Amino acid sequence: MTTRRESIQERGTYSDHNKEAAYTRFLSQNPGYDADQIDHLRDRQYSRIDQQQQIYLDYTGGGLHASSQLEEHMELLSRTVLGNPHSNNPTSQAMTNLVEGARARVLEYFLASPDEYVAIFTANASGALKHVGESYPFMDGSRYALTYDNHNSVNGIREFARARGARIDYVPLLTPELRVDQASLDRILARARTDRPNLFAFPAQSNFSGVQHPLDLIAVAQEQGWDVLLDAAAFVPSNRLDLSRWKPDFVSVSFYKMFGYPTGVGCLLARKPALERLQRPWFAGGTITLASVQADRHFMATGEAAFEDGTVDYLNIPAVAIGLGHIEKLTIERIHDRVEALTAWILEEFLALRHDNGRHLVRVYGPIDTDRRGGTITVNLYDPQGRLFDYRRIEELANQEQISLRTGCFCNPGAGEASEELTTAEIEAGFAAGPNIGFPYFISVIEHNTGKSAGAIRVSVGIASNFADVYHLLRFISGFVNVESNKIGAVEFDIDSCRVIRDGA
Numbered sequence: 344m345t346t347r348r349e350s351i352q353e354r355g356t357y358s359d360h361n362k363e364a365a366y367t368r369f370l371s372q373n374p375g376y377d378a379d380q381i382d383h384l385r386d387r388q389y390s391r392i393d394q395q396q397q398i399y400l401d402y403t404g405g406g407l408h409a410s411s412q413l414e415e416h417m418e419l420l421s422r423t424v425l426g427n428p429h430s431n432n433p434t435s436q437a438m439t440n441l442v443e444g445a446r447a448r449v450l451e452y453f454l455a456s457p458d459e460y461v462a463i464f465t466a467n468a469s470g471a472l473k474h475v476g477e478s479y480p481f482m483d484g485s486r487y488a489l490t491y492d493n494h495n496s497v498n499g500i501r502e503f504a505r506a507r508g509a510r511i512d513y514v515p516l517l518t519p520e521l522r523v524d525q526a527s528l529d530r531i532l533a534r535a536r537t538d539r540p541n542l543f544a545f546p547a548q549s550n551f552s553g554v555q556h557p558l559d560l561i562a563v564a565q566e567q568g569w570d571v572l573l574d575a576a577a578f579v580p581s582n583r584l585d586l587s588r589w590k591p592d593f594v595s596v597s598f599y600k601m602f603g604y605p606t607g608v609g610c611l612l613a614r615k616p617a618l619e620r621l622q623r624p625w626f627a628g629g630t631i632t633l634a635s636v637q638a639d640r641h642f643m644a645t646g647e648a649a650f651e652d653g654t655v656d657y658l659n660i661p662a663v664a665i666g667l668g669h670i671e672k673l674t675i676e677r678i679h680d681r682v683e684a685l686t687a688w689i690l691e692e693f694l695a696l697r698h699d700n701g702r703h704l705v706r707v708y709g710p711i712d713t714d715r716r717g718g719t720i721t722v723n724l725y726d727p728q729g730r731l732f733d734y735r736r737i738e739e740l741a742n743q744e745q746i747s748l749r750t751g752c753f754c755n756p757g758a759g760e761a762s763e764e765l766t767t768a769e770i771e772a773g774f775a776a777g778p779n780i781g782f783p784y785f786i787s788v789i790e791h792n793t794g795k796s797a798g799a800i801r802v803s804v805g806i807a808s809n810f811a812d813v814y815h816l817l818r819f820i821s822g823f824v825n826v827e828s829n830k831i832g833a834v835e836f837d838i839d840s841c842r843v844i845r846d847g848a
């Protein structure tokens with residue numbers, strides 16, 4: 344058996360020498376890949392990636408910005424005097440115009456009629472989701488239904504629902520594709536009491552498996568008396584969300600995932616009738632029309648104003664309009680096709696990687712082709728004896744090669760549980776040691792007791808990805824062909840609750 348360092352033979356398949364031929368083959372198999380315009384853009388607007396020899400493959404974690412976005416934003420800030428938009432003076436009015444212009448641009452980008460939808464600026468997608476959770480009028484007899492593969496910021500809404508007496512129903516996924524179990528969903532949706540508020544939440548694209556759930560589910564649920572919350576955070580960076588066609592009641596997005604900059608701004612897109620049913624649990628500066636200390640009364644503002652607590656991130660909001668302009672110039676369709684082509688190639692190559700004994704190196708969670716899936720690919724690696732490689736060590740080794748991957752559970756525990764078919768008893772054994780155990784201990788208990796993995800490796804491609812990035816990734820991954828899982832060295836860091844922990848930290 345060879346060690347990882349010796350396993351050059353397979354890596355040789357992805358040598359510089361073979362790269363040109365592989366690229367030609369890739370182009371002939373993937374005509375959707377736009378080799379001219381976006382490659383050119385990468386050279387001009389994202390040149391820092393190659394200058395620093397970074398292989399960025401975490402677009403589901405965060406998108407990357409083009410340098411022109413920064414230049415345009417800095418130019419705007421340098422030539423304008425802008426004040427807090429809550430005042431009525433000239434600098435405040437100038438700022439208000441920019442914020443309202445960006446708001447209109449967001450609605451326009453998502454093809455949402457301003458007669459029908461409201462765009463509420465939030466700190467991020469989680470902020471949008473929290474608004475819905477804390478203000479949705481759950482009550483005894485209500486239901487909160489959600490698919491297994493939601494991000495924790497959607498899972499967390501169950502705590503608001505439970506506190507107000509609603510019942511929580513998780514819609515299972517079917518393995519191995521990790522798509523919704525339609526029969527279970529139909530049963531759950533049919534149980535709603537139509538005289539109670541009911542909320543159904545699902546991701547337009549899973550940030551774990553890349554699965555894109557059918558957007559037809561929106562109308563199906565609404566027809567049965569449900570409001571629908573569509574978490575579009577992982578979908579919109581490389582897919583068109585057309586709100587003139589699809590009519591979810593609530594949509595959550597984070598703009599940094601779409602175009603990298605600015606961070607700190609997300610959005611809740613809400614249908615006006617659904618928004619009117621929300622009941623805010625408090626008021627803040629900017630959310631009321633009138634409040635009195637002595638009378639102990641307040642009147643809430645209407646529309647987006649009722650949900651933007653205090654001062655919005657006003658200097659950054661114009662950068663959202665700039666970012667949307669950047670995407671529009673490229674077109675989301677072109678980004679989509681390119682992401683799809685790169686995803687197809689990664690999947691194909693991953694599945695072709697085998698040890699000499701014929702066993703697969705890579706296990707892909709979810710769909711293994713590009714049918715109804717996006718550019719997020721989650722995997723684990725197994726050695727020739729079928730033993731799991733520690734994903735944390737794989738990440739450390741990737742780090743040494745300047746490859747940015749994501750590992751862990753990606754704040755999406757349900758998809759991981761479904762993909763490994765973990766039972767409730769197996770998971771509860773992991774929780775048994777109490778609240779201080781943390782994720783590293785939890786996964787070690789799960790792996791020790793069950794031999795299953797409670798974490799994985801995620802690769803995601805996006806707006807600035809090119810063939811060279813994914814070729815480099817394949818070269819790295821193929822280095823584990825014919826390598827034993829205990830020959831790659833010890834893990835040096837851990838990830839707990841999406842935070843990296845190093846010894847002594």
Ligand SMILES: Cc1ncc(COP(=O)(O)O)c(C=O)c1O
Pocket residue numbers: 403404467468469470494496546548549550574575576577597609
């Ligand atoms: C599908 C999905 N929903 C919600 C979120 C939360 O986004 P944020 O961390 O920007 O609030 C993420 C982040 O990864 C996500 O992928």
